[in-house]
Amino acid sequence: MFTLTEKPIDIAALNREMRTSESGALVEFTGIVRSGNQGRRVTALEYEGAEDLAAAEFGRIADEARASFSILGVRCAHRVGRLAPGDIAVWVGVTAVHRDAAFAACQFLVNQLKLRVPIWKKEFYAEGDSGWINHP
Amino acid sequence: MSAPELYGLVLAGGRSTRMGRDKALLVYRDKPQVEVVRDLLSGFCRAVFISCRPDQVGLPEPRLVDRYDNIGPLSGILTAMDAHPDKAWLIVACDLPFLDRATLEFLTAHRDAKKPATAYRGRIDGLPEPLCAIYEPAMRARLHHFVREGITCPRKALIRSDTHLLDLPDPLALENANRPEEAERARQASRGAVRLDEGQPEEKRACDACPPKSRTVHVHLYAILRERSGHAAIAMETTAHTARDVYAELAQRFSLSWPAEQFRVAIGTAFVDWDHAVREGDSIHVIPPVAGG
Numbered sequence: 001m002f003t004l005t006e007k008p009i010d011i012a013a014l015n016r017e018m019r020t021s022e023s024g025a026l027v028e029f030t031g032i033v034r035s036g037n038q039g040r041r042v043t044a045l046e047y048e049g050a051e052d053l054a055a056a057e058f059g060r061i062a063d064e065a066r067a068s069f070s071i072l073g074v075r076c077a078h079r080v081g082r083l084a085p086g087d088i089a090v091w092v093g094v095t096a097v098h099r100d101a102a103f104a105a106c107q108f109l110v111n112q113l114k115l116r117v118p119i120w121k122k123e124f125y126a127e128g129d130s131g132w133i134n135h136p
Numbered sequence: 137m138s139a140p141e142l143y144g145l146v147l148a149g150g151r152s153t154r155m156g157r158d159k160a161l162l163v164y165r166d167k168p169q170v171e172v173v174r175d176l177l178s179g180f181c182r183a184v185f186i187s188c189r190p191d192q193v194g195l196p197e198p199r200l201v202d203r204y205d206n207i208g209p210l211s212g213i214l215t216a217m218d219a220h221p222d223k224a225w226l227i228v229a230c231d232l233p234f235l236d237r238a239t240l241e242f243l244t245a246h247r248d249a250k251k252p253a254t255a256y257r258g259r260i261d262g263l264p265e266p267l268c269a270i271y272e273p274a275m276r277a278r279l280h281h282f283v284r285e286g287i288t289c290p291r292k293a294l295i296r297s298d299t300h301l302l303d304l305p306d307p308l309a310l311e312n313a314n315r316p317e318e319a320e321r322a323r324q325a326s327r328g329a330v331r332l333d334e335g336q337p338e339e340k341r342a343c344d345a346c347p348p349k350s351r352t353v354h355v356h357l358y359a360i361l362r363e364r365s366g367h368a369a370i371a372m373e374t375t376a377h378t379a380r381d382v383y384a385e386l387a388q389r390f391s392l393s394w395p396a397e398q399f400r401v402a403i404g405t406a407f408v409d410w411d412h413a414v415r416e417g418d419s420i421h422v423i424p425p426v427a428g429g
Contacts, residue, residue: 031429047428048359048362050356050358050402050423052405053402053421053423054428055405056405056406057407078429090428113428113429114426114427114429115426117426117428118358118402118421118423118426118428119428120358120359120360120424120426120427120428121427121428132359132360132424134424134427135360135424136398136425
């Protein structure tokens with residue numbers, strides 16, 4: 001249900017795996033590395049994750065989503081390691097019988113993922129410096 | 137036959153794990169606690185020594201460096217008794233911010249040198265308080281015997297000996313301070329700002345005089361914590377009771393100035409409170425603010 005990977009995320013394969021004959025809808029979110037953040041030019045990102053803990057926390061988020069929305073399946077893949085602007089950082093997919101539940105659940109999953117799952121991001125800037133995002 | 141001469145020993149060799157800094161060097165009034173206790177003892181003892189570990193620095197002379205390992209306060213007590221076996225010892229811990237002259241005066245005045253030890257009854261449980269007590273020369277052989285039997289708690293040693301027990305004239309005189317918040321409260325109380333017997337509910341805890349049991353935990357550090365410490369994972373031998381205490385040790389070891397509250401903590405795959413107990417073999421993850429997606 002949740003994967004941290006150093007290799008590029010194969011969206012087509014994930015899409016294929018998630019489709020079933022019961023699901024009338026598959027909503028996907030693809031998160032992409034931006035070249036700019038808060039007015040600074042970003043040349044690269046480094047992601048790091050606590051693998052088992054991240055999988056457990058995403059599992060809890062998925063359980064919450066199932067309790068709130070009428071959905072069928074949930075998948076998430078997140079990159080770790082060094083990425084360049086334009087690369088895919090994260091992919092979340094949700095299937096449901098009807099599209100409304102899938103859209104709402106996908107939004108919920110992505111928001112909670114960003115708030116709770118132990119993954120960290122270090123930005124490298126055009127000026128040569130770098131910094132951990134959200135660290136005080 | 138007159139009573140053996142009394143020497144004083146300030147126990148300053150504790151590891152101060154929960155405090156996060158050396159308790160002997162804390163200042164409650166106008167000087168470090170180790171000097172406060174030394175000066176108090178010098179009014180009652182022919183000579184006063186500072187008991188410490190071999191690796192401790194910054195403590196005043198004369199010192200008696202522990203010659204035993206891993207037996208807690210008994211290592212300092214036995215080192216002193218071995219060095220001067222014909223003396224009686226007034227043994228006092230350095231983490232008793234309310235200890236005063238009157239309490240020591242009462243103890244020494246009511247000493248019974250024919251018993252192996254003279255001690256106060258604890259305020260809460262009535263058991264002997266081993267770290268503000270007089271140990272007569274006869275106690276030395278008993279303590280060695282107890283250590284050989286695997287008993288390293290000086291309170292148990294006093295319970296199993298024919299200790300002369302006294303009631304505290306001031307029931308709060310032997311309150312100790314093991315954590316920063318307890319020390320802060322002690323500071324306020326010494327300025328008259330709060331009263332010690334109000335506020336916090338009484339907490340039932342393990343014997344403070346026992347050598348702490350150590351356990352191995354595996355700490356995982358991420359992102360900025362990994363970079364600052366230079367470690368992604370550390371196996372730590374610790375006497376810490378809670379995740380907060382483990383973090384305090386790490387913060388001290390790697391000079392991290394961030395308070396625990398800036399991070400979350402997980403044991404295994406469950407997020408827990410900073411005050412969650414840690415057990416042998418636990419995997420403890422210290423989680424900086426996350427930024428996935």
